[in-house]
Amino acid sequence: xxxxxxxxxxxxxxxxxxxxxxAGHSVCILDxxxxxxxxxxxxxxLPPRARLLTGDVRDREALSAALDGAQAVVHCAxxxxxxxxxxxxxxxxxxxxxxxxxxxxxxxxRRHSLRKLLIFTSMTCYxxxxxxxxxxxxxxxxxxxxxxxxxxxxxxPVCPRTLExxxxxxxxxxxxxxxxxxxxxxxxYQEELAFSLGEVFDIPVVCLRLFNVYxxxxxxxxxxxxxxxxxxxxxxxxxxxxxxxxxNQTRDFISVHDVAEAAVLAMxxxxxxxxxxxxGSGIPRRIGEYAYALAKLLGRNDIEPIISGQFRxxxxxxxxxxxxxxxxxxxxxxxxxxxxxxxxxxxxAGSNLFVDRSAQAEAELRKFGLVx
Numbered sequence: 001x002x003x004x005x006x007x008x009x010x011x012x013x014x015x016x017x018x019x020x021x022x023a024g025h026s027v028c029i030l031d032x033x034x035x036x037x038x039x040x041x042x043x044x045x046l047p048p049r050a051r052l053l054t055g056d057v058r059d060r061e062a063l064s065a066a067l068d069g070a071q072a073v074v075h076c077a078x079x080x081x082x083x084x085x086x087x088x089x090x091x092x093x094x095x096x097x098x099x100x101x102x103x104x105x106x107x108x109x110r111r112h113s114l115r116k117l118l119i120f121t122s123m124t125c126y127x128x129x130x131x132x133x134x135x136x137x138x139x140x141x142x143x144x145x146x147x148x149x150x151x152x153x154x155x156x157p158v159c160p161r162t163l164e165x166x167x168x169x170x171x172x173x174x175x176x177x178x179x180x181x182x183x184x185x186x187x188x189y190q191e192e193l194a195f196s197l198g199e200v201f202d203i204p205v206v207c208l209r210l211f212n213v214y215x216x217x218x219x220x221x222x223x224x225x226x227x228x229x230x231x232x233x234x235x236x237x238x239x240x241x242x243x244x245x246x247x248n249q250t251r252d253f254i255s256v257h258d259v260a261e262a263a264v265l266a267m268x269x270x271x272x273x274x275x276x277x278x279x280g281s282g283i284p285r286r287i288g289e290y291a292y293a294l295a296k297l298l299g300r301n302d303i304e305p306i307i308s309g310q311f312r313x314x315x316x317x318x319x320x321x322x323x324x325x326x327x328x329x330x331x332x333x334x335x336x337x338x339x340x341x342x343x344x345x346x347x348x349a350g351s352n353l354f355v356d357r358s359a360q361a362e363a364e365l366r367k368f369g370l371v372x
Contacts, residue, residue: 001115002026003267004070006057006103007077008050009033009043011217011225012120012210015260016074017050023264030066031077032056037219039355045217057099064106072116072267075103078187081224082124082314083361085183087368096186100193108201116204116273118266119194122187123171123211123252123280127178129319131166133159142166144180144316147372155245157317168250168284168318173209173276173325181314191276204273206266208259211280211321215256215341216348223361227251227287228342230358231294231305232349237356241295241305244312244371247288252280252320255336265330272329280321281334297346313370 003020007013008029017027028051033041042052055062057077067073079085079095100119107114127144142157149158156165179188191207198205218229220236231241262279266272291305326332365371 001071002028002069003072003074004028004030004066005074005076006030006066009046009052010037010076011215011219012213012256012259013074013076014043014046014217015256016076016263018047019260019264021047021049027051028053028066028070030055030057030063036222036224039221043217057103058094060102060106063102067106067110070110071113073103073107073114073118074263074267075100075117075119078120080183082181082183083312083365083370084224085186086181086314086370087364089182092182092186097189097193100190104193104197107203108197111201111203114203116206116267117194117198118263119190119205119207121191121207121209121276122184123209123278123319123321124181124184125177125179125188125191125209126171126175126319127180127184128157128316130169130171130175131157132169133162133164134167135162135164139169140166141176141178143178144314147311150311155248155317168320170282170320170322172322173278195274198274204270206272207276208262208266208279209276210259211252211254211278211319213256213259214253214345216344217256218345220349220352220354221357223357228253228290228294228345229349231291232345233354233356234358235295235298235300235303236349238303239356240303241291242358242362243288243291243305243307244310244315246309247286247291247307249287249315250284250318250320251287252283253285253338253341254280254334255341257336258334261335262326262330262332265332269330275325275329277326277329278321278323279326279332280323282321282323283338284318284320285338293342294346297342298350311372312365313372
């Protein structure tokens with residue numbers, strides 16, 4: 001099968017390119033090689049047999065050329081990052097929503113030859129995760145925290161009725177999407193556009209709702225990439241990682257290798273068509289603990305993370321994945337252990353040149369009043 005991967009030169013897309021080609025598929029990559037992600041141009045790790053077209057998903061001519069002969073499309077291209085989206089809303093909506101809309105329009109014209117459209121969306125669509133009220137085991141959702149609530153009740157979300165601190169539990173795909181920040185909204189709109197037009201034009205659509213993906217090839221020079229890569233870039237630059245809040249907020253980290261495997265399964269299985277599927281590990285991990293762990297694993301016991309006690313607007317407290325649906329429909333289960341994944345990430349980070357731009361990103365957030 002001939003497959004187009006938009007954003008295929010990126011972190012996730014490059015691993016998926018390798019995985020699909022090893023399975024016997026031919027792959028064309030369309031990537032704009034954004035300098036924020038690719039400061040040195042096309043990355044050297046792309047398979048030489050993959051056809052790389054430099055172009056933007058918002059460019060009709062470039063996208064149309066890339067789609068020639070494609071029997072399936074994996075849409076990875078996106079502007080990524082919650083914080084930056086808050087002060088660049090037009091850019092994020094343009095890339096993520098308008099780019100997806102153009103792709104869908106062009107696919108509608110080619111619908112008779114298209115066997116699958118796979119889109120990577122985001123757990124940020126949920127807003128806050130799912131919680132349990134300990135007093136009676138009731139499951140409930142709460143809105144994204146505001147500063148006034150944090151001042152009154154502390155960092156943890158509380159039940160709006162009883163004011164008791166809530167216990168986070170894994171969230172499933174049937175929970176309401178309460179996306180609030182710009183990035184989350186654009187990913188939610190991607191899903192809605194894809195399923196709406198997929199139904200109209202009979203295009204088999206699958207959305208994989210990714211949790212926090214980590215691994216080698218994550219850009220250490222991009223201060224809006226995953227939190228582990230940001231921590232690493234600071235530690236390797238002899239700077240302490242900065243942890244917001246009290247460090248006890250949790251995220252669900254999933255290896256990029258597992259994400260690539262899940263994508264291949266979704267491409268192969270018709271049972272996934274028309275479905276949105278969580279892809280995570282199902283295990284919540286405390287952010288602060290891993291700022292310390294990374295410093296120790298790098299042998300930098302002299303570097304002490306800064307627990308800032310500050311709140312970044314739009315940040316959620318807890319969210320982890322219920323992955324039962326991925327297991328049922330795809331036969332998916334995470335295979336890369338946390339220890340193996342961290343070791344691989346650290347080995348890769350230590351052998352690559354990068355520029356730590358975290359101070360620049362922090363300055364931008366403060367300029368717009370997004371850190372309190």
